Amino acid sequence: MVIYFMCSAGGPMIDMDLKKAKIKKYVCKDCGKKFKVLSGKPKCPECKSADIDQQ
Numbered sequence: 361m362v363i364y365f366m367c368s369a370g371g372p373m374i375d376m377d378l379k380k381a382k383i384k385k386y387v388c389k390d391c392g393k394k395f396k397v398l399s400g401k402p403k404c405p406e407c408k409s410a411d412i413d414q415q
């Protein structure tokens with residue numbers, strides 16, 4: 361039995377962590393997918409494209 365407590369429960373705690381870390385929002389130019397990146401080189405999670413815009 362697997363419990364995904366990181367994904368389902370503990371939402372508020374994760375939200376606070378994200379605000380502290382100053383996440384950046386990006387939108388993929390190829391497929392229009394919007395996603396957030398904490399650090400490192402952002403890539404579209406949908407199509408793996410690196411052709412993205414920061415919002």
Ligand SMILES: [Zn+2]
Pocket residue numbers: 388389390391392393404405406407408409
């Ligand atoms: Zn994409």
